Amino acid sequence: MPPEFTLHFERPIVELQKKIEEMKVIASRDGVNLNSEILSLENRLNKLKVDIYKNLSRWERVQVARHPRRPNTLDFLNRISSNFIEIHGDRNYRDDPAVVTGFASIGKHKVVVVGQQKGHDANENIKRNFGMMHPEGYRKALRAMKLSEKFRLPVVILIDTPGAYPGIGAEERGQAEAIARNIREMSRLKTPIVISIIGEGASGGALGIGVGDVILMFENAWFSVISPEGCAAILFRDKTAAPQSAEALKINAYDLLELGVIDEIIPEPPGGAHSDCIIAAKNLKTAITQKIEELIAIPLDELLRLRIEKYRRMGVFKEV
Amino acid sequence: MIWFKKRNSKLTSQQLKDIPEGLWIKCDSCGEIIYKKKLDRNLWVCPNCNFHFKVTSNYYLRIVLDEGTFEIFDENIRSTDPMKFKDRKKYSDRIKAYSNKLSITEAVVVGLGKIDNIPVSIGVMDFRFIGGSMGSVVGERVARAIERAIDKCIPLVIISASGGARMQESILSLMQMAKTGALLSKLDDAGLPYISVLTNPTTAGVMASYASLGDIIIAEPKALLGFAGPRVIQQTIGEELPPGFQSSEFFREHGFVDKIVSRAELRRTIAQVLRYLYRPADTIKSKIFDNE
């Protein structure tokens, strides 16, 4: 994990944190009681975090979603589940390390988990291909989901990807076909599917494991048809226009809730998920558990009907 | 299209200037100068190199369906501007400009028709309309085409030409991939055939949804097919792409296209395949084999 990484709007927070640390050092070194001063600064820190995070622009939230210290799929699985048994491979070509699949217990529920895996540093990211899946990754995910269907376990999906990998091998092995097939098969998978967008949800790369009964989304995550940079380059013809294109694309959790694309926002601690991984994980676990319980109570036929209806309704048009 | 071998034009630029504009056309692929009427008689396929020029949705309806059988549906479904999207231009203005210029209302036309007397629910995309991009209207029209096939127990044929999801409708465009994919699972469950025809180009969001989900996938020769655009891939890997990469031929070689069929054979090939896959409504569910 990188020792320090500060986003520009986090600087006042970091400065105040340093000040508090210094005061604590002085207090213990000189044996003076600064408890009330420290407490008041800590209160100020909390208020500062809340204020700054409440007013972030869409582009700034994208930065939070990409924060190198932001908890990733395995960080969350370690905190929200127990007895995780990882399973590997698509039984056809290779094991794609950009996606993690396996069995886990979340509270009292046994589930199949599928999650896109990013790293915290360069080495981890190279190993995980920055969370960018190849076709065999989508097929590995589908294989895990087919097991969940066969053995009647709910599926818990964690989305965190800057996109499906654009490369020669990915095209040779049918990236488009793999994503398309997953979309179709997930729409009729005979078991509940709970999706959580935990960081980045870029386009087809996210949707390829992103069709289900419920879509949850962390407060600072983003989900879009294209990255703000991609849209800036293509539509704005200006690579520096990412902040404007993030605004135009409306890619934040609040936007997507309003558009009816996601079902619920998972709150992050003040200062973002990376500032307090434990609270972020607790919120995630609460949300997922609640949704699993709601979904397993619905008869399967009804569940599948509702799932297709949910997607059938998507889109805005007029009839003239 | 970088993978096509460019052959030097046989005519000099001076000679080109002497040709009355509008009567002749230069092949994008081999550079051959072709008399426009001849090209039209040849279904807009280069007689020299078999390159398939882009044609309109109406053109495909004319060459694929039995004459006079097409009945258009869902023409009244039109775009709004749900995101109030503006880049260098307002999205709502873009839509207006394209509709006025092209005399089509969106990037797909759907309806019912017959192919060699076989009833089909058909959709044909039109690359001219914002690059054949899929927004809410394309998604909804395709969704209704799928539902019409299910309701009437007839095959579905979709001819695609698209650069992908329409950015100006943002996440709603992405969701059209899920909408059409979900409905295709119902078509599949109903045991009805779906033939997907890929034309130049079919990429990204459309390729990664309904275009890749045909029971049988047919491609026109030398079309650009793929998930990511060649430029994006080149930038990512930082090296030249191999010749023929992401062509129809490349897709067939790698097992993602059943047949490469030239435009003149398209109608006949679809009909031949459908005669194997399609049985009249009353026999579909009552019999497993219809050999008796």
Ligand SMILES: [Zn+2]
């Ligand atoms: Zn030619």
